[in-house]
Amino acid sequence: MRGQWSLILGLVAAVVIAIFAVINVEAVRVNYMFGVAEWPLILVILGSVLMGAIIVGAVGMLKIYQLQAEIKRLKNKQNDSTKELNHQSNEAKKAAGKSKIKTEKEERFQSKEKNE
Template sequence: MKLQWLLLIGLVFAVIIAVFAVVNVEEVPVNYVFGEAQWPLILVILVSALLGFLLSVMVAMARNYALKRKVKALQKELAEKESIIATQQNEISDYQHADVRPDTTVVTEEDKTV
């Protein structure tokens, strides 16, 4: 549902840009660092919108890549911890079958400071 809303908003935005660009067809001076040229305003608007779209797509892709790397690292960490838990559960089970009871010790404040 969220994707449908994003597509609808993107489509509305694209139509607004297209209408705005078609209304503004006169030539305007475009000043580059190394020179100046006369371009139709429709081209300036459409190229600017396209460059903005491409920049936002690249930022989204970089963020997506970083999040995927983080997910993989967390999945690896989870698998390691699950392995440790399984090993410890097996050890507990072995102790219970062998009827081994750990020594009960009482820890007091004096024992902690020593």
């Protein structure tokens, strides 16, 4: 649903920009760093919108790349933590098993002493 709303808003914005550009068709003077030219205002408006969209898209792609790298880093950290937790759990089970064996041996020894 979110994608549909984004598409609708994008189309509405494109229509508004197109109407605005078509209304402004007179030639304007554009100063470059290296020269001057006469361009129709419609091309200046559409060119500016296109450059803005490219810049916003590039920044968005950069942010997505950064977030994907962070997700990968956090997944690796989670896997390392899970491995460490499993290792500690196994060590605790081994230790509990050894202490249980010791306790059983002590009980047998004590019952032998009582019997004698």
